[in-house]
Amino acid sequence: MNGAHDMGGMHGLGPIDPEENEPVFHAEWERRAFAITLAMGAHGAWNLDMSRLAREKSDPAVYLGTSYYEHWLHGLEQLLIEHGFVTAEEIESREQEILGGAK
Amino acid sequence: MTGHDHQHDSSLSPTELRVKALESLLTEKGLVDPAALDILIETYENKVGPRNGARVVARAWTDPDYKKRLLEDGSSAIAELGYTGRQGEDMVVLENTPSVHNLVVCTLCSCYPWPVLGLPPVWYKAAPYRSRAVIDPRGVMAEFGLVLDDDVEVRVWDSTAELRYLVLPERPAGTDGMSEEALAELVTRDSMIGTGLALQPK
Missing domain, CATH: 1.20.5 (Single alpha-helices involved in coiled-coils or other helix-helix interfaces)
Known part of the structure; x- marks a missing residue:
């Protein structure tokens, strides 16, 4: 499947700008999103190609405008819902509980 | 509430x-x-990071038989040093020489040899590197401060989820007699991606 992720040869995407002494993760949520993705992958409900497809199905404008671990998070969420591990409603209500201080 | x-x-x-x-x-x-x-x-x-890959490179620099095995069957030779696991199941090692320089990218996403290099840096996963490495590798390398002679052939390798690459950088001059451990200190992450060279000894 081609799409926004199929970037080889595109022009105009800016300088590379490597970061000196870059840390492995840039925020705590990246650590957790990374580990949850690996741990859920280990259940075997989907494979690596399915994970990639889930990330690549994002709206192209969203894909280009979000960071790498945001792609992972979005893909994970899609897979969790598609495979029945969680529902969108459960996620929404858990977020409200966290915001309300209940969790 | x-x-x-x-x-x-x-x-x-x-x-x-x-x-x-x-x-x-x-x-x-x-x-x-x-x-x-x-x-x-x-x-x-x-625990998992480019120091693993540096040990592979230093071993190849000091042990010709190991280097031969590494270039013939990267996955097995890397596993000899204990580096195995996810996102490194099938490895190909690309040797840099005075006439050939290899550069690795994953245009589609972020495929990278985790067991030997760890998780990829942000720039490797981001649009500018992924888009341009395949059409302007010399321009890309220049952004890392790496300018090669015009007569060096540049080969760009696009990784896939199934196949991942490790560049075997050239051993720097003036390192005869250095120990494997000391040599490993000269091997940078970028030298194993192809956006850099091994460091010169101090």
Whole structure:
């Protein structure tokens, strides 16, 4: 499947700008999103190609405008819902509980 | 909600909130174990990284038989040093020479040899490098401060989920007699991607 992720040869995407002494993760949520993705992958409900497809199905404008671990998070969420591990409603209500201080 | 003594988490970004909600739900359902998540994070943050690849390179620089095995069957030779595991199952090692320089990219996403290099840096996963490495490799390398002579052939390798590459950089001049451990210190992450060279000895 081609799409926004199929970037080889595109022009105009800016300088590379490597970061000196870059840390492995840039925020705590990246650590957790990374580990949850690996741990859920280990259940075997989907494979690596399915994970990639889930990330690549994002709206192209969203894909280009979000960071790498945001792609992972979005893909994970899609897979969790598609495979029945969680529902969108459960996620929404858990977020409200966290915001309300209940969790 | 009123009357509770928890601190409000309204300072969370939508992304932070989503991750917290997922971890909380999946933990509650017994699908993930926060302690196991901590171990995964600790492993990839502190244990698996480019020092592994540097040891592979230093071994190849000092042991011609190992180098031969490494170029013939990268996965097996890398496994000899104990580096195996996810996202490194099928490895090909690309030898840089005075006339050929190899550069590795993953145009589609972020495929990278985790067991020998750890998790990829942000720039490797981001649009500018992924888009341009295949059409302007010399321009890309120049952004890393690497300018090669015009007569050096540049080969660009596009990784896939199934096949991942490690560049075997050239051994720097003036390193005769150095130990494998000392040589490994000269091997940078970027020299194993192809966006840099091995360091010169001090």
